Amino acid sequence: MDALILQVLNGLDKGSAYALIALGLTLIFGTLGVVNFAHGALFMIGAFCAVTVQRLLSLSFVTVDETQKDFLGKPLKVETPYVEAWFGPEVGAAIIDWSVPLAIIFAIPIMLAVGFIMERGLIKHFYKREHADQILVTFGLAIVLQELVKHYYGANPIPTPAPDAFKGSFDFGALIGFDPNTIIYPYWRLVYFAFSAVIIAGVFSFLRFTTFGMVVRAGMADRETVGLLGINIDRRFTIMFGIAAAVAGLAGVMYTPINSPNYHMGMDFLVLSFVVVVVGGMGSLPGAVLAGFLLGILESFASFSPIKNFFENWLFLPSIDQIIIYLVAIVILLTRPRGLMGRKGVMEE
Amino acid sequence: MSILEVKNVSKNFGGLKALSNVNLSVVENTVHAIIGPNGAGKSTLLNCFVGKLIPDTGSVMFDGQSVLGRHPFEINQMGISRVFQTPEIFGDLTVIENMLIPIFAKRDGSFRMHALETVANEAEIIEQAEQVLEEMNMADKLHMHSAALSRGDKRRLEIGMCLSQEPRLLLLDEPTAGMARADTNNTIDLLKRIKDERDITIAIIEHDMHVVFSLAERITVLAQGTPLVEDTPENIKIHPKVREAYLGESV
Amino acid sequence: MLGLDRKDTRLLIFVVLLALCAPFLLNPFPTESAMAQFNAGYPDLMQRFAIYGIFAIGFNILFGLTGYLSFGHAAFLGVGSYSTVWMFKLLSYNIVPGIILSVIVAGLFALLIGFISLRRSGIYFSILTLAFAQMSFALAYSVLTPITNGETGLQVYTDDPQYLQSVGSPNVPNLFGIVMRDTYTLDVGAWSFDFNNGYYFCAILMLIAFYLSIRIYRSPFGLMLRAVKSNQQRMNYTGLSTRPYTLAAFVISGMYAGLAGGLLASMDPLAGAERMQWTASGEVVLMTILGGVGTLIGPILGAGFIKYFENIFSKINDATLHSWFGFLPEGLENAVVWILEHFVGAGWHLTLGLLFMLVVIFLPGGLVEGGQKLAAFVTRRGSDKKDKTSGSTEPAE
Numbered sequence: 001m002d003a004l005i006l007q008v009l010n011g012l013d014k015g016s017a018y019a020l021i022a023l024g025l026t027l028i029f030g031t032l033g034v035v036n037f038a039h040g041a042l043f044m045i046g047a048f049c050a051v052t053v054q055r056l057l058s059l060s061f062v063t064v065d066e067t068q069k070d071f072l073g074k075p076l077k078v079e080t081p082y083v084e085a086w087f088g089p090e091v092g093a094a095i096i097d098w099s100v101p102l103a104i105i106f107a108i109p110i111m112l113a114v115g116f117i118m119e120r121g122l123i124k125h126f127y128k129r130e131h132a133d134q135i136l137v138t139f140g141l142a143i144v145l146q147e148l149v150k151h152y153y154g155a156n157p158i159p160t161p162a163p164d165a166f167k168g169s170f171d172f173g174a175l176i177g178f179d180p181n182t183i184i185y186p187y188w189r190l191v192y193f194a195f196s197a198v199i200i201a202g203v204f205s206f207l208r209f210t211t212f213g214m215v216v217r218a219g220m221a222d223r224e225t226v227g228l229l230g231i232n233i234d235r236r237f238t239i240m241f242g243i244a245a246a247v248a249g250l251a252g253v254m255y256t257p258i259n260s261p262n263y264h265m266g267m268d269f270l271v272l273s274f275v276v277v278v279v280g281g282m283g284s285l286p287g288a289v290l291a292g293f294l295l296g297i298l299e300s301f302a303s304f305s306p307i308k309n310f311f312e313n314w315l316f317l318p319s320i321d322q323i324i325i326y327l328v329a330i331v332i333l334l335t336r337p338r339g340l341m342g343r344k345g346v347m348e349e
Numbered sequence: 350m351s352i353l354e355v356k357n358v359s360k361n362f363g364g365l366k367a368l369s370n371v372n373l374s375v376v377e378n379t380v381h382a383i384i385g386p387n388g389a390g391k392s393t394l395l396n397c398f399v400g401k402l403i404p405d406t407g408s409v410m411f412d413g414q415s416v417l418g419r420h421p422f423e424i425n426q427m428g429i430s431r432v433f434q435t436p437e438i439f440g441d442l443t444v445i446e447n448m449l450i451p452i453f454a455k456r457d458g459s460f461r462m463h464a465l466e467t468v469a470n471e472a473e474i475i476e477q478a479e480q481v482l483e484e485m486n487m488a489d490k491l492h493m494h495s496a497a498l499s500r501g502d503k504r505r506l507e508i509g510m511c512l513s514q515e516p517r518l519l520l521l522d523e524p525t526a527g528m529a530r531a532d533t534n535n536t537i538d539l540l541k542r543i544k545d546e547r548d549i550t551i552a553i554i555e556h557d558m559h560v561v562f563s564l565a566e567r568i569t570v571l572a573q574g575t576p577l578v579e580d581t582p583e584n585i586k587i588h589p590k591v592r593e594a595y596l597g598e599s600v
Numbered sequence: 601m602l603g604l605d606r607k608d609t610r611l612l613i614f615v616v617l618l619a620l621c622a623p624f625l626l627n628p629f630p631t632e633s634a635m636a637q638f639n640a641g642y643p644d645l646m647q648r649f650a651i652y653g654i655f656a657i658g659f660n661i662l663f664g665l666t667g668y669l670s671f672g673h674a675a676f677l678g679v680g681s682y683s684t685v686w687m688f689k690l691l692s693y694n695i696v697p698g699i700i701l702s703v704i705v706a707g708l709f710a711l712l713i714g715f716i717s718l719r720r721s722g723i724y725f726s727i728l729t730l731a732f733a734q735m736s737f738a739l740a741y742s743v744l745t746p747i748t749n750g751e752t753g754l755q756v757y758t759d760d761p762q763y764l765q766s767v768g769s770p771n772v773p774n775l776f777g778i779v780m781r782d783t784y785t786l787d788v789g790a791w792s793f794d795f796n797n798g799y800y801f802c803a804i805l806m807l808i809a810f811y812l813s814i815r816i817y818r819s820p821f822g823l824m825l826r827a828v829k830s831n832q833q834r835m836n837y838t839g840l841s842t843r844p845y846t847l848a849a850f851v852i853s854g855m856y857a858g859l860a861g862g863l864l865a866s867m868d869p870l871a872g873a874e875r876m877q878w879t880a881s882g883e884v885v886l887m888t889i890l891g892g893v894g895t896l897i898g899p900i901l902g903a904g905f906i907k908y909f910e911n912i913f914s915k916i917n918d919a920t921l922h923s924w925f926g927f928l929p930e931g932l933e934n935a936v937v938w939i940l941e942h943f944v945g946a947g948w949h950l951t952l953g954l955l956f957m958l959v960v961i962f963l964p965g966g967l968v969e970g971g972q973k974l975a976a977f978v979t980r981r982g983s984d985k986k987d988k989t990s991g992s993t994e995p996a997e
Binding site for chain 3: 467
């Protein structure tokens with residue numbers, strides 16, 4: 001039982017990331033009718049916002065401390081981050097320590113801007129083109145963004161730690177009445193899950209309770225009718241694109257302590273997020289979230305050693321966790337072609 | 350002898366009764382019109398003939414065989430061709446290519462892997478296609494992109510494509526919808542000619558009474574998903590129930 | 601000739617000449633000259649021209665004719681390579697069994713993937729094929745390590761059985777004794793030209809593949825595929841079943857990809873999972889649209905163009921750039937070099953991505969259409985404002 005709970009918990013963080021990216025993909029697809037192959041790149045850009053903030057905050061100047069000697073006997077060069085010099089060593093160190101959460105503030109305007117520019121500068125011109133063209137141009141954009149990041153940040157993963165307060169793990173099992181040390185769960189993963197839940201709830205209530213959201217939902221159902229009502233739907237769709245970009249970006253920012261960001265993380269997540277969207281049902285927001293968490297948890301169960309060993313020993317399939325999502329997706333598509341919560345008529349001739 | 354036999358067909362969409370207990374019989378080599386106000390279930394009924402919809406109850410027999418549960422392409426291969434309300438043609442292809450496809454389908458069936466034959470060598474099929482286009486007065490447009498045709502030409506091309514398969518039953522879904530009077534009259538003349546020259550049964554759904562009364566030999570009036578009356582045009586014109594329910598003051 | 605009309609025969613002869621004379625055409629610069637770095641006539645690159653040409657021709661049969669955009673064709677390439685290397689390991693270094701097997705296995709694999717993916721069309725189809733390709737990559741990279749040798753890649757070891765390898769035959773890939781990597785170099789003055797067995801083997805297969813693709817384009821089957829792209833509804837109501845047609849096109853293009861994969865392994869007896877990655881699938885899409893989707897010769901041009909510039913751009917480094925722009929004032933030189941260095945060397949993929957966007961945005965018809973527009977522009981100016989509207993409605997060559 002405790003092992004099962006642990007697997008569910010382990011699946012939550014990846015599931016959250018899938019859900020957030022899939023949510024944005026579905027929003028863009030539902031409102032604009034465009035499949036955005038560059039959406040994974042937005043997730044990646046978010047992650048590199050965190051890297052950038054951390055680097056900016058750690059910018060240092062060098063002073064020579066005559067009182068200390070290094071091992072060669074020369075005066076010791078001391079690097080002092082500017083923030084420590086400005087705010088004092090303690091506050092400065094805390095700011096650097098909290099660079100990942102702080103990056104959220106920095107990432108929101110950046111991601112919104114990236115989203116607006118992408119929509120106005122590129123995607124807008126492709127509404128009337130064929131779907132194949134939309135796919136191809138966003139695919140090209142994804143490559144460009146990925147290669148630019150690779151050029152400036154290198155090909156290696158960049159460790160971006162969580163604040164000290166959230167490092168390490170806590171005993172979740174003891175908390176809910178199991179034996180101590182049975183369910184150990186890292187703090188930051190819990191933070192990530194809570195953060196994702198807040199964003200998902202935010203997006204849903206925004207769509208449900210605001211006039212803006214109402215128009216967007218109406219637009220998702222029938223774009224032309226809403227256009228006829230004289231509502232400037234295009235501008236709202238631009239804003240929607242920005243929001244979807246910000247959601248993906250924030251998912252990326254907060255994901256950095258879990259997995260060190262690298263330039264190809266976007267594409268890795270994108271393909272799986274597409275599978276999530278398809279399994280959830282094209283055009284269904286709740287479907288995307290549900291499928292995101294389900295597949296994340298499923299993946300975690302597949303990497304659970306008894307299950308993994310079973311597949312390895314009896315079916316000769318080591319690392320079943322690498323393909324389990326695809327296998328399940330195939331089964332679901334064969335039995336329920338519209339996905340778990342797909343509506344009739346979406347993407348059908 | 351009837352070629353299409355519809356018995357007790359009902360179809361619900363959610364709570365909405367689109368068709369209830371429709372009985373209809375189309376006699377071979379006649380033109381049978383199905384008329385009725387908007388929402389009377391005409392298109393739903395037509396979709397049940399061609400495999401797009403499956404009725405909840407009842408049967409649809411074409412020439413003694415049930416069409417229910419068959420794919421549209423199978424039903425076409427049985428001998429039913431359909432003309433759509435807005436012309437459905439292959440817009441990326443030329444007029445002659447459009448015309449070749451149904452003839453190939455007629456000869457080769459629903460699928461054939463003729464990947465190493467050459468279209469240009471199929472003299473017989475090309476000749477047939479040219480003949481039909483001649484009949485449609487489109488012989489001068491063989492190599493035009495069909496997307497560039499006028500609406501009337503597209504309609505004629507589509508009718509030609511259906512005729513080239515020599516179907517036993519031709520279904521027409523408001524063939525003159527959205528057409529100018531002159532185009533409508535041309536289409537009526539074309540359909541009259543087809544009716545006179547070929548052994549063919551035509552079932553037509555139409556709003557335009559002018560079209561209906563110039564072509565039809567039998568008329569079924571559909572209202573709220575049920576056939577109100579079925580009779581000859583002359584009797585329909587004077588039928589009190591029809592005048593009241595549908596034709597109103599327009600006659 | 602060969603069942604082609606005159607226009608197609610001319611096109612075929614043109615491509616045959618291009619392929620046979622490639623060693624001359626691709627080495628226009630003397631070996632010792634500074635321009636020699638722009639030569640492309642060495643065996644390895646010429647082989648890739650031909651192999652990726654096959655890959656793109658096959659891809660175009662699916663995408664160009666039916667409009668179904670597959671993002672997973674690299675999977676078939678990879679499967680082809682693995683099949684061929686396994687034949688080397690089990691039988692012998694003769695490439696014939698390997699190439700035959702690679703086509704068959706890729707065809708079966710395509711049948712399986714196509715059967716599932718073609719249940720949906722449009723975007724759904726693209727996503728499904730992408731997911732299948734990523735799954736195949738994961739399978740090759742880790743799950744099926746016993747078959748694929750995981751991240752190391754599959755290669756031939758000395759303790760492999762090679763049951764049919766006879767004592768006298770060469771210990772490298774060969775065609776009944778003709779060694780693929782052998783090259784005859786012809787020196788003419790300052791020039792030198794390489795005639796490589798492997799290249800000519802690939803080129804001949806490419807010509808056959810090209811010929812078959814012309815036949816498919818001009819066949820009733822090809823007409824049906826174009827009808828699928830144009831209007832599936834009309835097709836269904838004309839008594840035609842679309843699924844078998846699209847599936848057949850998918851399998852054919854998968855077999856072309858398998859052949860290309862088999863040839864890659866025949867030139868260099870290795871097979872790795874990276875050959876199946878999404879970037880490789882994206883590359884063949886780019887080759888096809890760059891050359892011209894739905895045109896006959898487009899994919900060959902696109903493949904040649906991409907592979908040539910990949911080779912050139914990857915070789916250029918900062919020092920080369922500085923030597924080129926040395927004539928500029930120093931500040932300007934540095935600025936120019938700073939900008940350009942993004943696009944060369946390891947930055948080739950950035951160029952590729954940009955090229956992708958530019959072609960889709962500005963030249964959706966690809967090089968062939970670009971060439972036609974240019975030709976039309978030139979003739980229009982040449983014919984002195986004579987009002988000429990070309991009514992060509994045949995699919996472009």
